[in-house]
Amino acid sequence: PPLPSLPPVMGSEVARLLEAADFAARKHKxxxxxxPEGTPYINHPIGxxxxxxxEAGVTDIAVLQAxxxxxxxxxxxxxxxxIEEMFGKEIRQIVEEVTDDKTLPKMDRKLLxxxxxxxxxxxxxxxxLADKLxxxxxxxxxxxxGWSEQRVQEYFIxxxxxxxxxxxxxxxxxEKLGQLFEERGVPI
Numbered sequence: 001p002p003l004p005s006l007p008p009v010m011g012s013e014v015a016r017l018l019e020a021a022d023f024a025a026r027k028h029k030x031x032x033x034x035x036p037e038g039t040p041y042i043n044h045p046i047g048x049x050x051x052x053x054x055e056a057g058v059t060d061i062a063v064l065q066a067x068x069x070x071x072x073x074x075x076x077x078x079x080x081x082x083i084e085e086m087f088g089k090e091i092r093q094i095v096e097e098v099t100d101d102k103t104l105p106k107m108d109r110k111l112l113x114x115x116x117x118x119x120x121x122x123x124x125x126x127x128x129l130a131d132k133l134x135x136x137x138x139x140x141x142x143x144x145x146g147w148s149e150q151r152v153q154e155y156f157i158x159x160x161x162x163x164x165x166x167x168x169x170x171x172x173x174x175e176k177l178g179q180l181f182e183e184r185g186v187p188i
Contacts, residue, residue: 013061016087020065021046023086027076034144044134045071051130056170063123066094070127074099097124098131110158117165125169132159133173136180156184164188 024045031041049067052058065087072078073095080099084092097120100109117128136159139152160181167174181188 016061017064017068020068020087024068024072027072027078031075033138034146035138035142036145041075045069047134048127048130051133051173052126055176056126056130056173058126060123062090062094063126065091066098066123067127067130069095070098070131074102094121094123094127097121098127114158114161114165117162120166122169125166126173128162129166129169129173129177132163133177133180135159136177140180153184156181156186160186160188
């Protein structure tokens with residue numbers, strides 16, 4: 001017998017997610033993470049979206065799409081206009097909220113992430129929490145090429161300051177992040 005077709009709403013949501021995954025994969029093509037294995041970069045946005053859906057219980061397709069797209073403007077030639085034209089204004093706004101301004105020095109960008117965290121939308125806060133959780137787990141798994149143990153610890157301390165501003169967003173993600181900070185002796 002033929003497989004039952006998906007309800008139209010579900011099918012369109014699945015299609016929207018796949019469009020975002022495909023777009024991100026094409027944009028991040030050839031990019032690698034900084035781990036010793038040089039993991040394909042696309043694993044990161046997919047992992048962030050997976051944390052949101054599997055660990056945080058997020059079902060908002062806009063948040064999941066934004067998670068898949070969250071580094072496209074920051075790390076590729078993608079523009080915010082391109083995101084809006086392909087995925088709509090809501091997705092553009094979330095991606096814009098989680099994108100660092102690469103024209104600024106790194107320390108300024110890091111400081112702005114701490115300052116902007118508490119003023120972000122609920123949707124952007126979810127993406128930020130999952131992004132931090134993915135990155136911190138990755139740092140525990142292996143040290144990036146060229147990073148000292150001190151630099152890893154400094155990243156954990158900075159990430160804890162960002163996460164403080166995101167409190168009250170998702171208890172499940174915040175608990176998992178809290179455990180990682182506790183294991184590192186980083187106060188939150």
